[in-house]
Amino acid sequence: MTVGFWEQRYRSSDRLFSGEPNGALVAEVAGLAPGQALDVGCGEGADALWLARRGWLVTAVDISRTALERAAAADDTGRVAWTRADLATARWPAGTFDLVSVHYVPLPRVPGDGPLLGLLAAVAPGGTLLFVSHDLAGLDSGDYYRSADVTALLGGDWTILVDEVRPRRTPEGSPHTRDTVLRARRLR
Secondary structure (H helix, E strand, C coil), X not given: CCHHHHHHHHHCCCCXXXXXXXXXXXXXXXXXXXXXXXXXXXXXXXXXXXXXXXXXXXXXXXXXXXXXXXXXXXXXXXXXXXEECCCCCCCCCCCCEEEEEEECCCCECCHHHHHHHHHHHHEEEEXXXXXXXXXXXXXXXXXXXXXXXXXXXXXXXXXXXXXXXEECCCCCCCCCCEEEEEXXXXXX
16 A cells, blocks of 8 residues: 555546545544544545534645645635655654544554554544544455554553444445444543
8 A cells, every 4th residue: 555556546536535524533523622633544635624614623644645635625724734644654743633533544553553653642632533444354454453453552541432333335346334433532
């Protein structure tokens, strides 16, 4: 899942995704007070724009310049910082974000869990982590983090509010019919 892979994927179509925010984001975040959000793997920006239109200041990150250009062109809020970064090497300021939202990001497991621990550390005390991925039970998932891996790293500074598998609407023929949804609040 290199820069080249994502650039080719986004350039293969005028629009890769629906332009609508992810249902789990809407369901899990709608009741939160706006603050600073980190949208990890923002793609064409639907989640970031949904957050910004509800008062959040958003740092939206993706590896694809093409995706970010599309997202920025649709931004009518002035509340989103569109940022190109490789999640495997990016560093985030600790304790900064009231929401860290990670949807369908193929984050490869690495020794020491550095990139994932960096995302967890970026959540401010009292802030929320929302980690949503395809339910890969019975599928070859490669060596990517799943919600159970994230849960195992949270420890006593967190409270898990939601940790479940949910059905999802998918295009015909997609193997991804269910999502795992993890929402946790950082206590300190």
